[in-house]
Amino acid sequence: MASGVEALIRNLLNLAMAVLILIVVDYRFIGNSVHEILGLSAVLMFIVHNVLNRRWYLTLFKGKMNLRRLLNAVVDLLLLAMMMLLIVTAVLISQTIFAAVSLNGDIMAHQLHMMAGYWCFILGSIHLGFHWEMLVGKMCRWLEISCTNCDIMVNRIFSIFIIGYGSYVSFSRHIGSKLLVQHTFSDWAAAPPSFALDYLAIMGCYIGVTYYLMNLFKKYE
Numbered sequence: 001m002a003s004g005v006e007a008l009i010r011n012l013l014n015l016a017m018a019v020l021i022l023i024v025v026d027y028r029f030i031g032n033s034v035h036e037i038l039g040l041s042a043v044l045m046f047i048v049h050n051v052l053n054r055r056w057y058l059t060l061f062k063g064k065m066n067l068r069r070l071l072n073a074v075v076d077l078l079l080l081a082m083m084m085l086l087i088v089t090a091v092l093i094s095q096t097i098f099a100a101v102s103l104n105g106d107i108m109a110h111q112l113h114m115m116a117g118y119w120c121f122i123l124g125s126i127h128l129g130f131h132w133e134m135l136v137g138k139m140c141r142w143l144e145i146s147c148t149n150c151d152i153m154v155n156r157i158f159s160i161f162i163i164g165y166g167s168y169v170s171f172s173r174h175i176g177s178k179l180l181v182q183h184t185f186s187d188w189a190a191a192p193p194s195f196a197l198d199y200l201a202i203m204g205c206y207i208g209v210t211y212y213l214m215n216l217f218k219k220y221e
Contacts, residue, residue, distance in 0.1 A: 010052055011135070017045045018128070021121060022203070026195050036096045043087055050080075068217050072130050079123040082116045089113035111181050118178040125203045129210025159208045166205020169198045 020042040027035050060073060092109040094102040103109060128135070170176070 010049070013045055013049055013052070014128075014135070017042055017049065018124075018203070020045070021124060022196055022199055025117070025121060025199055029195070033096045036090070036094060039090060040097060043083070043090075046083060068130075068214055075123055075126050075130070079120060079127055082119040082123060085112060086116040086120055089116060115179065115181045118175065121199075121203070122175070122179065122206060125206035126210045128203075129207040130214060132207055132211040133215075159212075162201060162204040163208045166201040166203075166208075169201050170205065173198060173202075175202065 020038050023030060024035055024038050024042060030038070056076070063069075065073075089109045089112045091098045091101065092103045092106060093113055095104055174182075
């Protein structure tokens, strides 16, 4: 019973973090104060997520290290490093929560914060891709849904659409430039619904590509 409750908490936490990330990225429309409050909430959820999954750190260098496990470890450690950078720079540029100790005028801190935020967004999506099969399996069992061959085919067609559109949006919104601290302001003209849908597609694209690549590696292993 306790393990079931913990699993439910983990999945609700994952869903809440994913939703918060999509909202927090839209800085211009939610405003600085809401951005900081929701960002701090996401950080606290990230900390709780790591506490609940603390066994991963204890078993990191134990057992057989195949390609899938190696890639998963690299992505997770990079995500942890970028989250630490995100937290530090968030305090340095804070205008609301940590305003008393911030360096709000520091351009470098602003640039690093934006870069770290986008890296966390992409790496977090890849992290979900590594665990997507397990998450979907649990959801199907909880909802008592059985997947038929027709359902699988529809899901694959939908996945191809998401990956294709997400790839297009990644280029049109200059995600690569943001990851390399070559910022653009192309997103500023986008309305909130369009912005949210586009970034949801980008998240889905990285989840889908990671999921299918991991399945391919599994077959060859």
